Ligand SMILES: Nc1nc2c(ncn2[C@@H]2O[C@H](COP(=O)(O)OP(=O)(O)OP(=O)(O)O)[C@@H](O)[C@H]2O)c(=O)[nH]1
């Protein structure tokens with residue numbers, strides 16, 4: 001029996017192609033390979049789940065882009081998330097653009113994130129511009145020890161507004177949060193700016209691992225929700241999810257996700 005026939009013969013309840021959420025449209029991605037994601041994140045509505053480049057199967061795939069000034073820690077954040085390691089030592093600035101894939105299992109659904117690591121240097125800006133329109137989510141970083149990177153956030157938001165998809169999932173991250181002595185941007189300032197622009201926010205540290213997993217998971221949850229939600233389902237509240245998750249594992253004084261068990265007060 002051909003695939004087409006089988007799909008026709010199935011009831012709408014059992015056929016993934018006939019279900020409303022699977023029907024959501026979208027072009028096939030560039031290259032049109034079997035596992036290439038569509039614009040709405042589905043690997044392909046009538047085909048088995050895709051296979052990532054690392055050989056892992058996935059149900060949904062999304063493109064996430066890391067943006068922000070040079071040196072804020074985009075590459076380190078990605079390496080921490082992908083490999084669980086911190087790139088210490090001398091700073092090697094990204095040239096152009098690079099990407100890594102990671103498959104997450106969220107409530108039994110395998111989500112492939114294709115994460116694009118952009119160069120923060122001004123001279124590569126035109127390269128970055130070309131990738132914005134394909135990104136379904138953006139993580140915009142500043143460095144809490146670098147005021148200029150924080151002041152530039154507004155310019156980044158203007159650029160995002162100009163080049164990214166209108167409904168792109170966006171989150172602001174204040175990175176290098178484990179640094180205490182050289183910190184020049186308070187968490188409250190980051191929160192205030194994010195509120196002003198209606199963007200979810202959290203502080204991260206690629207060095208300590210603080211909130212790194214949470215940042216990517218929150219983005220993936222939002223994208224999954226958008227791709228699979230039924231019409232009457234309420235919107236996924238990204239900031240609420242992040243706040244809840246941080247509260248769940250927070251120590252009493254720093255209100256941040258850290259390795260200390262709940263109830264331990266840091267000095
Ligand atoms: N203390 C601390 N240092 C960090 C952290 N993340 C990155 N760094 C350091 O900051 C420097 C820049 O990090 P990168 O990840 O290369 O910065 P980038 O944003 O990718 O920079 P470009 O590729 O030029 O855009 C490196 O020396 C890192 O070791 C962090 O969370 N804490």
Ligand SMILES: [Mg+2]
Nearest residue numbers: 074075093094
């Ligand atoms: Mg880099």
